[in-house]
Amino acid sequence: MSAEDLECGTYAAYQRHIKRGERPDTKCRKAAAEYSRRRRQNPEVRRRQVAQDTARTRALSRLAKMHPAQYRVLYEEEWAITASRLDPDTAREQDQTPTPERGTTTT
Numbered sequence: 860m861s862a863e864d865l866e867c868g869t870y871a872a873y874q875r876h877i878k879r880g881e882r883p884d885t886k887c888r889k890a891a892a893e894y895s896r897r898r899r900q901n902p903e904v905r906r907r908q909v910a911q912d913t914a915r916t917r918a919l920s921r922l923a924k925m926h927p928a929q930y931r932v933l934y935e936e937e938w939a940i941t942a943s944r945l946d947p948d949t950a951r952e953q954d955q956t957p958t959p960e961r962g963t964t965t966t
């Protein structure tokens with residue numbers, strides 16, 4: 860079966876949408892969510908994910924300290940995108956740019 864033949868409603872079809880730059884339909888989004896949910900239940904996957912999240916957070920914190928101005932610009936761009944998905948009241952409450960000094964400590 861080629862990627863072209865995939866029917867919607869599977870994780871593979873979801874990936875095909877992403878690869879094509881398409882917005883996945885509801886069936887494919889549900890399939891991907893279920894795939895991720897099952898995957899996270901695997902203790903080894905979960906342990907590895909926590910370790911990767913820790914490494915990512917620490918690396919971002921170090922990068923922010925190395926390039927604070929660029930970090931602030933990128934953060935504000937990303938915040939504008941993510942805040943627009945929240946309800947307007949929540950977005951206003953949380954609209955504070957964290958400084959690179961806050962958060963995870965680096966050693």
Ligand SMILES: [Zn+2]
Nearest residue numbers: 867868884887
């Ligand atoms: Zn689909």
